[in-house]
Amino acid sequence: MIQFENLSVSYGDERVISNLSFIARKGDKVALSGPSGSGKSSILNLLMGFVYPFTGNVTVNGAVLNEQNINAIRQQISWLPQELSLKIDTVEELFYYPFTFKANRHLKPSSAEVKKLFDELLLDVSLLKKSLSEISGGQKQRVALASVLLLKKEILLLDEPTSALDAESRTAIINLIKRLDGVTVIASSHDEEWLAAMDTVINLKA
Numbered sequence: 434m435i436q437f438e439n440l441s442v443s444y445g446d447e448r449v450i451s452n453l454s455f456i457a458r459k460g461d462k463v464a465l466s467g468p469s470g471s472g473k474s475s476i477l478n479l480l481m482g483f484v485y486p487f488t489g490n491v492t493v494n495g496a497v498l499n500e501q502n503i504n505a506i507r508q509q510i511s512w513l514p515q516e517l518s519l520k521i522d523t524v525e526e527l528f529y530y531p532f533t534f535k536a537n538r539h540l541k542p543s544s545a546e547v548k549k550l551f552d553e554l555l556l557d558v559s560l561l562k563k564s565l566s567e568i569s570g571g572q573k574q575r576v577a578l579a580s581v582l583l584l585k586k587e588i589l590l591l592d593e594p595t596s597a598l599d600a601e602s603r604t605a606i607i608n609l610i611k612r613l614d615g616v617t618v619i620a621s622s623h624d625e626e627w628l629a630a631m632d633t634v635i636n637l638k639a
C-alpha cells in the first residue's frame with residue numbers, strides 16, 4: 434500500500450503540491466492527471482526519493498519513506514522516467530540497462546520471456562539488434578516499458594508511458610497494465626484512453 438498524507442512539495446519558494454492525500458492499495462492502477470507543471474512527475478520523484486516532502490508523509494508498505502530506508506523501498510519499485518538520458522547506442526543496451534544494476538542482475542529475463550512480452554507490446558525482437566537511432570520514439574518507449582515490466586516489481590511508476598504511441602500500441606499497453614494482478618501502478622498521463630482505463634484518477638488541478 435502507498436499512502437500520501439497531507440503532502441506538500443515546494444521547490445524554493447514555489448509550492449507545487451499542497452495538502453495532497455491519497456491511498457493506493459496493492460494492485461490499484463492509479464493515474465495522475467493535470468496540466469503541464471501541475472506536479473505529476475514530482476509525485477513519482479517523491480516515491481523514488483529524489484524529492485522529499487515539504488510537509489506530510491509518503492508511506493510505502495507501512496514504512497514512512499526517509500533517507501535511511503529509501504534504498505530498500507526502491508528495491509520494490511520499477512520506474513520508467515519520461516526522458517531516458519542514457520549514454521547508450523543500441524536497443525539491446527537500452528532494454529538490458531535495468532538488469533546491469535547489481536540488485537537486478539538475478540532478474541535478467543530469458544529470451545522466451547522477452548519474446549512473449551515483445552509480442553504483447555507489438556514489438557519484433559529483431560529490434561534488439563538495431564541502434565537506437567534506427568527506431569521510432571514509440572518503439573523506444575515500448576522497449577523501455579518492456580524492461581521495467583520484466584523487473585517484476587510490486588510497484589510500477591510510469592511517467593507518461595503512452596506519450597509517443599499510436600492508438601493500436603496504446604490500447605495494447607493499457608490492456609497489459611490492467612492485467613498486472615497485484616502490481617500497484619501509478620502513472621502520469623495526458624492520455625484520455627489511459628485515464629479512462631485506470632481504477633483511480635488523481636487530478637492535480639482539481
Ligand SMILES: Nc1ncnc2c1ncn2[C@@H]1O[C@H](COP(=O)(O)OP(=O)(O)OP(=O)(O)O)[C@@H](O)[C@H]1O
Pocket residue numbers: 444449467468469470471472473474475476621
Ligand atoms: N528539480 C526541480 N527544481 C525546481 N523546480 C522544479 C523541479 N522539478 C519540477 N519543478 C517545477 O515543479 C513544477 C511541477 O513539475 P512536474 O515536472 O512535477 O510537473 P508535471 O505535471 O509532471 O509536468 P509535465 O506534464 O509537463 O511533465 C513545475 O513548475 C516545474 O518547473
